Amino acid sequence: MHPGRQLAVLGLVFVVLYLLVFFAAGAEGSARDRLHPKLGLDLIGGTQVTYQASLLTNGQVPPRQNMEQARDIMESRVNALGVSEAEVVIEGDRNIVVSVAGKEADELKNIGQAAQMRFRKVLKATVDVAAAAANPPAASAAPSGSAKPSAGTTKAPNISGTSKPSTAPSTAASGGQGGGEQAPNPSASAPAPTATAAAPSASALPTPSASAAPVPGTAIPTRADVEKKVGPEAWAAASKLTDVPDLSQNPQAAVPLAKFGTLTGLEVNALTPEMQYNVPTISCKQLQDRPNGAIDDEHAKATACDKSGRKMYMDVAKVIGTDIASASPQYDQQQGQWVVSLDFKTDGQKKWADLTREAYNKTANDGCENAAGALGGDGQHCHVAVVLDKTVISAPEIQGVLTGQSQITGNFDAKSARQLADQIQYGALPVTFTAGQAMTVSPTLGTAQLKAGLLAAAIGMALVAIYAFFYYRLLGTVIFLSLILSGVLTYGALVFLGRATGFTLTLAGIAGFIVSLGVAADSFVIYFERLKDEIHEGRSPRSAVPRAWVRARRTIISANTITIMAAVVLYIVSIGAVKGFAAALGLATIIDLMVVFLFRHPIMTMFANTKAFLSPRVSGLGKVLPARTKSDEAPRTSRAKEA
Structure with a gap:
């Protein structure tokens, strides 16, 4: 040798x-x-976060079985980050305490998220104009177009995948898989410019005045409570709305609705999805402040925003997270970015194909072309929103019938793509949790x-x-x-x-x-x-x-x-x-x-x-x-x- x-x-x-x-x-x-x-929790201490489970609708604490299942899912999500030997324990009837080594809480911030994924057809969309609606110009001023939703230049996140040809002819169609249908563009991305108005800050919103009627002392506000708080005139004006007022033509249209900007997220949650969308003084921040699980009902329509500050009114969810077989982060060499790849179950794949077919073969009664102005599409096909918990993470215009593996793309890096994939992969939590403050714990050894x-x-x-x-x-x-x-x-x-x-x-x-x-x-x-x-x-x-x-x-x-x-x-x-x-x-x-x-x-x-x-x-x-x-x-x- x-x-x-x-x-x-x-x-x-x-x-x-x-x-x-x-x-x-x-x-x-x-x-x-x-x-x-990298040293463990027993040697250098670390960070601890307590997640408190929300009470059920009947006011009872969640069943022990659900808490055990939630603990297992949280532990799986932590372990997916590496061999961190995190401590995930149930404390009392409603709390789950998660501890990991290190002084940073970044690894814990997504552990307790519900990760309820829904795929919904977008019926309407607009830029969040709550800040402009709360501060309209003087009545004598000429109408201004500053509050009118306008297209920006930032590319929206999208979802794409393998698609079969569609029966609907399209001059933009190119290629496809399968036979018997004219081939559409296999990508579901929306290349057109999209609206990029930023969500207003909390300081830009009207603050509750001392004279505002407080919500009666119930734990969960009802619609009647909210009506009493905003007053009969504002409630009547909101009830008559069938769409978001065009503030570029009538800047004073939002003045009667100003008190809706004083509502908390819990109070906004008591409103119908239509009112949440139509009232211009209800901001994306208020929608995001709604309790976890606010729009999880797959059989109900919903209103939510994406991270760019675009408000969307969406149809019932026809594909949900449990229809996904697996999710994994991948680096797409062609796009030069991180994506989350989705594989659907057999039944889920059929539902996904049916939903994209419905969005692609838009009918005259859909009305979803109204979303094109805010979302950057051409209005020829409907948009489908990918909703994670209370946030729209992607809303592409569907340009083909997707029947194979699909990809969620956006502003992901390796870490965020992994977090999203893990949340989808390990399933949604059976209980809704609210995260407490992160605390530093001393080493046990x-x-x-x-x-x-x-x-x-x-x-x-x-x-x-x-x-x-x-x-x-x-x-x-x-x-x-x-x-x-x-x-x-x-x-x-x-x-x-x-x-x-x-x-x-x-x-x-x-x-x-x-x-x-x-x-x-x-x-x-x-x-x-x-x-x-x-x-x-x-x-x-x-x-x-x-x-x-x-x-x-x-x-x-x-x-x-x-x-x-x-x-x-x-x-x-x-x-x-x-x-x-x-x-x-x-x-x-x-x-x-x-x-x-x-x-x-x-x-x-x-x-x-x-x-x-x-x-x-x-x-x-x-x-x-x-x-x-x-x-x-x-x-x-x-x-x-x-x-």
Whole structure:
């Protein structure tokens, strides 16, 4: 063999790993900062958020079964971020407490979202004009078009997918899959400019005056409560509206409706979807402040806004989140952006095809062409809104009948695409939650236990090294160097995985690394004892090395494979700290197996060609070589006497 080749491969692995540690995405700060692993909640503390479940409509707390299901979904969402060993526990009847390591709460902000996805045909759309409606120009001023929805230049997020040809002819049609229908454009994106009016800030809205009638002391305001608060004149004016008033022609049209701008999100939720859309003084902020689950009813029409500040009145939901089989983040090379890819179930795919066919083959009674001005379409086909909880995340004009895999596109990065995919993938929460303030929690063990764990690892390695030098001498050097190399590679992998996948080092993980020292020592014992057996059988030390490797290799691979399989099974069936122990044990065992092939055997081959290896006192083969030498000399002496 050529040991230099294996050592070169190992050197390349080492260089690549530490280049990733120092220069891969997420590596920031000084060299020391970049070498710092991600530590767990028990060692450095972290962030804790309490999610409180909303009461049911009958005023009762959610069933325990629903709370358990919600806890499992939240834990799955956290674990999808990486091996973070988060603590997700039910506290009392209504609270779920989620704790993760670190001082930032970013990883927790989406864990408790309902993730109710609905696909709704957009019937009407307008730019949010609440700010302009609350501050109309003087009555004597000439009408201004400043409040009129206008098209912007920002491209809206969209959804696209594989489409079959449609029966409706289209001059813009190009290509398609299937047969019997004229092919439409297979993309459902809306390339035309879209409205981009920003949602008004809270300061731009009218604030409740001291004389405003307070909502009666009920936990959930009713429509009658809201009518009393805004007054009979404002309520009557709102009830007569059939669409959003054109403020460019009549800026004073919103004046009688000003008190609707004083409503809270809970009070706005008591209004009909039609009134929520038609009243211009109801802003996107008020709609977003509605309670979670406000528009989850798939059999009811709904009003919601997208992040660009466009208000939409939408049809009943004909495709829902449970119709989706899987969701995954992908980087679309053609579009140069992150997307969320959707695969529908069999029934869901049919519903999705029917919905896109209905939107594409628009009828005269749809009226959905009214949305084209605000959403940037050409008015030839309807738009379909993808609604997540209370927010429209995409509203493309459908330009084909989509029958295959579809993609949600928008202003996603890798992290936000992953979060959305995980929310869809792991399902909607059966209970609606409200997130409390994020709190910093102190470590349950702390740095003292971390130092104790590292000290235990150092003592374990030192004992193995002392025993190896005492028993194997020169061969003990191979053991010591292998352990050092395994430790350096394991540490680099730990730092990189913590940054790339969220792998978190806890005290249980340190225990896994300590146990792996015994696995590594077993590999040495198997190899070196096999080497002694070969010498006992009459082979020279140099010829015994390759033969001992061949015979020990299978045993080493089998032993390490069993350890890795045990770690995988333990990782799958366990939770929390035990999962971290299994991950650390499996990682260390894999690295040890790599060191066996790329370092231990090549270095032994090189040692076998040295004079020191043939010396019984230096090589550690002292009891084997003299016995073999005496057995070789006895036949030579008898042959000399006979001569």
